[in-house]
Amino acid sequence: MNGVxxxxxxxGMGPITPEANEPVFHxxxxxxxxxxxxxxxxxxxxxxxxxxxxxxxxxxxxYLRMSYYEKWLAGLTTRLEESGLVSRxxxxxxxxxxxxxxxxxxxxxxxxxxxxPERGWFERPVNEPPRFTVGQTVRAKKINPTGHxxxxxxxxxxxxxxxxxxxxxxxxxxxAHFRGENPQHLYSVRFSARELWGEAAAARxxxxxxxxxxxxxxx
Amino acid sequence: xxxxxxxxEVPPDPALRVMAxxxxxxxxGLVDPAALDALIDTYEHKVGPRNGARVVxxxxxxxxxxxxxxxxxxxxxxxxxxxxxxxxxLVVLENTPERHNLVVCTLCSCYPWAxxxxxxxxxxSAPYRSxxxxxxxxxxxxxxxxxxxxxxxxxWDSTSEVRYLVLPKRPDGTEDMTEDELxxxxxxxxxxGAAKVTLAGGPT
Numbered sequence: 001m002n003g004v005x006x007x008x009x010x011x012g013m014g015p016i017t018p019e020a021n022e023p024v025f026h027x028x029x030x031x032x033x034x035x036x037x038x039x040x041x042x043x044x045x046x047x048x049x050x051x052x053x054x055x056x057x058x059x060x061x062x063y064l065r066m067s068y069y070e071k072w073l074a075g076l077t078t079r080l081e082e083s084g085l086v087s088r089x090x091x092x093x094x095x096x097x098x099x100x101x102x103x104x105x106x107x108x109x110x111x112x113x114x115x116x117p118e119r120g121w122f123e124r125p126v127n128e129p130p131r132f133t134v135g136q137t138v139r140a141k142k143i144n145p146t147g148h149x150x151x152x153x154x155x156x157x158x159x160x161x162x163x164x165x166x167x168x169x170x171x172x173x174x175x176a177h178f179r180g181e182n183p184q185h186l187y188s189v190r191f192s193a194r195e196l197w198g199e200a201a202a203a204r205x206x207x208x209x210x211x212x213x214x215x216x217x218x219x
Numbered sequence: 220x221x222x223x224x225x226x227x228e229v230p231p232d233p234a235l236r237v238m239a240x241x242x243x244x245x246x247x248g249l250v251d252p253a254a255l256d257a258l259i260d261t262y263e264h265k266v267g268p269r270n271g272a273r274v275v276x277x278x279x280x281x282x283x284x285x286x287x288x289x290x291x292x293x294x295x296x297x298x299x300x301x302x303x304x305x306x307x308x309l310v311v312l313e314n315t316p317e318r319h320n321l322v323v324c325t326l327c328s329c330y331p332w333a334x335x336x337x338x339x340x341x342x343x344s345a346p347y348r349s350x351x352x353x354x355x356x357x358x359x360x361x362x363x364x365x366x367x368x369x370x371x372x373x374x375w376d377s378t379s380e381v382r383y384l385v386l387p388k389r390p391d392g393t394e395d396m397t398e399d400e401l402x403x404x405x406x407x408x409x410x411x412g413a414a415k416v417t418l419a420g421g422p423t
Contacts, residue, residue, distance in 0.1 A: 008325030008376065010349040016361050018341045018408070024263045026340075029234040032241055034262065034337070035255035043249065048380070052327055068328065068343045070233055077240070085249060094239045096246045109253040119332060121306045122380040150378040152325055154352065166308065166381050186379055188310075193372075197353055204371040207352050210379035 001146050002153060004060035009154040009197070030069040037076055042111075045083040048120065049176035053148040054078040124183035126168040131185065131213055136162045138189060139219035140211060148176035151215045155207075159219045160191035163208060171212055184213040267336035270301050271384060272405035274334055275416075276398045278311075279389045289313060292384065302333045308381040309333070314388050314412070318371045321359065321412035322383040323351035329377035331384050335407060342411065352376060362413045385412040392418055 007013070025031040041051070055063075055075035063071065080086040090097055132138055140155045150172045164187070171182040189211050193201035244250045274296055278285040288295035292309030296302050302309070309331060312320035324330065325348050330338040341347055350358050355372045359365075366372060375383045387409040393401060408414035 006326055007345055007349040008351075009353040010345075013345040013349045016341050016344065016346045016350070016358060018339065018362070018413075022339050024267070024337055025259070027234065029237040031259040031263070032237045032255060033233075035258035036237070036241060036244065036250065038258050039250045039254050040244070055327070064345065067233075068340065073233060073237060073240075080244075086243065086247070090243060090247075091240075094243055096243060108251045109257040111254075119307065120380075122308065150326060152376065152378065154325075166379070169379060169381075172379075186381070188381075190373075201353075202356060202368065202372065204369075205355065205374070206371070207374045207376060209376045210381055212379075 001056060001148065002144060003056045004063050005056045006153050008152045033069045033073050033076070037072055040076065040080065040085070043085065045085055046079050047170075047175055047178075048122075049148055049170070049172040050178065051075060051079060052172070053176040054082070056148065122170045123167045124170060124181060126183050126185070128185075130165050130187075132162050132165075132187060132216060132218075134162050134164060137219045138162055138187075138216045140189070140209075140215055141217055143215070145173065147173065149173050149215075151211060152209065154196060155191060155209055155211075158191050158195050160189040160195065160209075163188045163190045166210065169212070171214065173212075173214070186210055186212050187216065189216070262337055266332065268334075268405075268407035268410065269402070270296075270299075270336070271331070271334035271407070271410045272402040273299060273398075274301070274384070275386055275405045275410065276401035278386055279393075279401055280398055285386075288386070296334055307331075307333050308379075309384060310375075310381055311384050311386050312373070312375065312412075313386045316370070316388070318373060319359075319366050319412065320373045320375060320383075320385045321351060321355050322375045322377065322385060323348060324377040325349070325352055326376075326378060329380075329382065331382035333382075334384055335410060339407070359413065362408065364413070364415060385410050387414075387416045390416050390418055 055071050058071060058074050077091060081088055081091060087097060137159060139159045140151060140157065142157045143151065166186040166188065168183045169186040171184055174180050174182040188208050191207050191209065193205035193207060194203065196207060245252055278288050288311050292311040293302055293307040296307065296309060314320055328338055328343040330342060352374050355374050356366055377383060404416050404420040406414055409416045
């Protein structure tokens with residue numbers, strides 16, 4: 001979706017303000033949100049792409065106003081409700097409904113040693129060889145899907161060169177909507193800064209973007 | 220409703236909403252509070268940029284390790300215990316006198332947790348995500364890094380589950396240093412590409 005989350009190349013967002021000696025979490029509640037995200041993900045009711053999409057769907061004005069962990073909290077609430085793990089009534093009352101199921105055992109502290117910091121593995125075996133080769137010139141397709149995609153707007157229509165092939169990976173555009181993993185070859189494509197941004201960009205500079213086969217065409 | 224407490228006059232802040240959500244999920248048997256505590260402890264105390272600094276220092280000292288790291292980052296960091304069975308899609312990018320690498324995630328906040336822990340606020344912020352790809356030289360200038368025109372800048376937009384770690388240049392004057400001493404010089408920002416490693420080192 002052409003959301004405000006797709007920020008590459010936007011102007012007006014202000015200066016970057018690094019913080020010296022930044023703590024991992026600024027407030028205890030941020031840590032709780034982080035832990036809730038990881039622990040509920042282990043219940044297997046959604047995937048990382050659906051998680052990202054739940055955050056992208058936060059209304060733009062809210063997205064820009066909220067802190068990172070506020071966005072995570074909003075996305076988590078959406079996922080809990082959409083997956084059916086928690087009902088709207090339960091979210092509003094803060095109490096479990098009578099007869100509410102406890103269908104899935106929670107991730108316990110004992111199981112965490114194996115689950116953390118593992119992030120999951122997204123490479124999948126496929127039968128088809130890669131359609132593009134290293135060194136080949138490719139174009140990022142002009143597409144404007146209303147659902148989840150990882151093809152940033154600033155690269156659409158641009159021509160680049162395949163720099164490496166990462167193997168076949170789960171395709172976010174289908175996975176985010178629970179329409180299957182549709183694994184396909186994933187390429188690192190080098191775009192010159194001038195191709196993306198015009199003649200004012202530095203001649204030697206470039207941007208490398210990981211792009212799935214469905215995002216690319218020969219050029 | 221007891222209106223004597225003024226904090227009840229404002230909408231619930233995130234801390235209260237999170238507390239309510241956690242208590243609901245615990246009541247429903249969906250999460251185990253002890254597991255939440257363990258997760259927080261892991262990222263506050265065990266996984267962080269010290270991991271990445273150890274990887275960098277090893278690569279500076281051991282040319283064979285550096286080769287393996289550049290060829291297969293996930294397998295190489297698992298040698299040091301940072302991703303079991305090499306199951307981390309990690310690409311390591313070497314900074315050289317001719318080339319400077321900078322990592323960003325324009326679409327969200329993808330970051331190499333296994334070696335750097337959780338990202339700093341600036342990395343997740345709109346200013347960095349919007350500008351790193353279109354104006355990397357301006358961004359680096361704000362970090363105090365002036366990259367000469369003849370040096371190529373490569374920006375890596377983390378759009379997939381592949382994660383990127385910058386292998387910074389080893390500073391001059393460190394020839395006699397041990398791995399521990401070298402690791403102490405390597406900052407988080409240097410492994411994102413937003414800083415150089417200097418003899419001054421740094422807190423992160």
